[in-house]
Amino acid sequence: MTDELTARVAGMDIAADMASKYAVDTSLFDALVDKASSGGDSESATPAAAEAPRALKQRLLQPDDADIAFLADRLLQRLAEGHGECMFETGYEEGGASMELNDEDVITVEATLTRVASDPRIDAFVQRLYDSGAASTASDGVTHARAIGDKPSKKSAAGARVANFLVRRRPQRVEDMLEVRVAVVGNVDAGKSTMLGVLTQGGLDDGRGRARLALFRHKHEADSGRTSSVGMEILGFDKQGAAIRLTDKHRKVGWDTVCRQSSKIVSFLDLAGHEKYLKTTVFGMAGGSPNFVMLMVAANAGLAGMAREHLGLALALGIPVFVVVTKIDMCPPQVLDTTLKQLTKLLRSSGCRKLPVAVADARAAALAAARFGGQRVCPVFQVSNVTGEGVGLLQMFLNLLPLRACTATIPASPREPASPEAPESSEPLRFEINEIFAVPYVGTVVSGVVASGHVRVGDMVWLGPDSSGHFASTQVRGIHRKRAEVASGS
Numbered sequence: 001m002t003d004e005l006t007a008r009v010a011g012m013d014i015a016a017d018m019a020s021k022y023a024v025d026t027s028l029f030d031a032l033v034d035k036a037s038s039g040g041d042s043e044s045a046t047p048a049a050a051e052a053p054r055a056l057k058q059r060l061l062q063p064d065d066a067d068i069a070f071l072a073d074r075l076l077q078r079l080a081e082g083h084g085e086c087m088f089e090t091g092y093e094e095g096g097a098s099m100e101l102n103d104e105d106v107i108t109v110e111a112t113l114t115r116v117a118s119d120p121r122i123d124a125f126v127q128r129l130y131d132s133g134a135a136s137t138a139s140d141g142v143t144h145a146r147a148i149g150d151k152p153s154k155k156s157a158a159g160a161r162v163a164n165f166l167v168r169r170r171p172q173r174v175e176d177m178l179e180v181r182v183a184v185v186g187n188v189d190a191g192k193s194t195m196l197g198v199l200t201q202g203g204l205d206d207g208r209g210r211a212r213l214a215l216f217r218h219k220h221e222a223d224s225g226r227t228s229s230v231g232m233e234i235l236g237f238d239k240q241g242a243a244i245r246l247t248d249k250h251r252k253v254g255w256d257t258v259c260r261q262s263s264k265i266v267s268f269l270d271l272a273g274h275e276k277y278l279k280t281t282v283f284g285m286a287g288g289s290p291n292f293v294m295l296m297v298a299a300n301a302g303l304a305g306m307a308r309e310h311l312g313l314a315l316a317l318g319i320p321v322f323v324v325v326t327k328i329d330m331c332p333p334q335v336l337d338t339t340l341k342q343l344t345k346l347l348r349s350s351g352c353r354k355l356p357v358a359v360a361d362a363r364a365a366a367l368a369a370a371r372f373g374g375q376r377v378c379p380v381f382q383v384s385n386v387t388g389e390g391v392g393l394l395q396m397f398l399n400l401l402p403l404r405a406c407t408a409t410i411p412a413s414p415r416e417p418a419s420p421e422a423p424e425s426s427e428p429l430r431f432e433i434n435e436i437f438a439v440p441y442v443g444t445v446v447s448g449v450v451a452s453g454h455v456r457v458g459d460m461v462w463l464g465p466d467s468s469g470h471f472a473s474t475q476v477r478g479i480h481r482k483r484a485e486v487a488s489g490s
Contacts, residue, residue: 057099060090060109071116075167079122083403084169084178085264087129087370088113091162098160106131106163113165124169125239125263129400130363133161164366166241166400168263174484178264180401183285185314186296187305188273191326191385193227195296196268198385199395200233202245205385207330215270228277230284230434231270234482236262237399256484265482266398268294275306285313287434289449292372292401293321299331299382302339303346315352320372322379323347323356324394329384340380347378354378365393369400429453429461443477454490455479 059067078086090109091099101109110128117124171177184192197211198204205211209225216222217229236244236258244258259265269288271281285293293314297307314321323343328336347354356378359365368379379397383390430451437445455461457476464471479489 056090056093057101060112061105063112063115068116071112072119072122075113075116075122075124079124079167079169085403086167087366087400088165088167089162090165091132091160101133101161101163103133106133106161109163110165113167117167122169124167127166127168127239127241129164129166129241129366129396131161131163132363133163162363164363168239170239171263173486174259174481175486175488175490177259177262177481178403179267180264180292180398180403181267181269181288181290182292182294182398182401183269183271183288183290183314183319184294184296185271185281185285185307185310186273187298187301187303187307187310188226188275190273190296190298190301190307192273192296193231193270194385195324195326195383196231196233196270198388198391199243199398200235200245200268202243204388207386211385226274227270227272228274228280229272230280230288231268233268233270234258235266235268235395235398237264237266239263241396241399243395255482259482259484264399266401267482271310273306273310275309278306278309281306281310282313285317285319287432287449289432289451290319291403293319295321295323297323297325297339297343299325299327299336299339302342308346311346311352320378321354322368322372322381322397324381324383326383326385328382328389329387336382343380356380358382359393359397362393362396365397366400369397369402372402427452429455429459431455431461450490454488456488 054067059071063071075086075088078088090106091101093099099105106128110126113126116122117126168178184196186192193212193215194205194209197213197215201211201214203211212225213222215231215233216227217231221228234255238244238261244261245253269284269290271284272278273281293310295307295311295314297303311321325336325339325343331339344356346352347356353376355376357364357368357380359368359379359381365379368377371377372379381390381394381397383394385391430453431446431448432451433446433448435447437447439445455476457479459476460473461476462471463474466472479486481489
């Protein structure tokens, strides 16, 4: 009994020693809990207590170095997807919450984007396209208040302020210039050449076709007022989004000057509208490789004549189409309404399966251009070449048209200047010839589109096939892009 009691006492002593040796300091434990709950050092914090990512509004209004790097990476990705340009919309967080921007915030956002775009890897400019909280000035110089004529979207109607910005890289060379090709089709007397004259020459029409006279290539075209060949006109846009065309009323700027001053070029293919020139129109649509088709419809005539045939040709070739309804100044309202209903019915038919979208303000033009890359959306404009109504919105839309082809010369991110010796493409050269000229003291000059590959001055190429199916070897002695001399082309 005594031995058992002694053993118990000894066991208690050992347990007491162990408890004192490995006891937990409750005061230290409470201090650690208080420190973690009050947001202590990140080393002792759990992953759940880690700092949440900054909201987009904070990154844009109060950016630090990490925010600038984050926005630069995001912008590089967007520019790579857009082949050198993209549209940046602010006003909502990624989760859909409103940023509640004011006038000063919009200015700060633009300054932040400009700072990010000045990164040497990006080298781009920023242009504010639309601000739902302030009066906007269209590219035709007319100020449109949001409360007059504008129909805000559901998000804008809810009270949120939305601002759209265009970010576009500055071309270092004429070879790097962005280009979009647009084929202009429609029935005869729809105003195709007149519309191009107003866009590229800078002056309004007098109602008798004066604006189109500078576009005709042959005397019989000027006499009859009808295009019979494939005409080519260009419209340049600078970094402010303004059109580059005429310097004064009597002298036109040369194509080479327009290219050197522009950040983007829109090349128009003026095609014939008369049915006896349908073969020429088909050649221009197929051989000119247009990225988009501008279907002209006269408001007082509707979808008559060859307009349906041209629309079917564009659908067969898989080219996105947008519609311009002209002559709205001389058309009665009920006739215009009938034409729009007829056009909407045709576009929504099972043969077209288009979604017509009326463009009536700057925001609608920006959204239509951003969503125009696919085959579904079909923007519809109403313009007058005499009064200038709607011309500014159409010009803004043309400036924002997304690039779908002819992007081989546009460098990807990060931006690096291309050296003349660097290989541009691994594909073989294929140059599709559209016209051939015999220039005195120069030789044979061919005009066309580079379908694939890359060519430089001095390269040896195969020309053909001839009538016998043979190819001849020749050397490239000079290259011009839009009449501006360049060292290479792709």
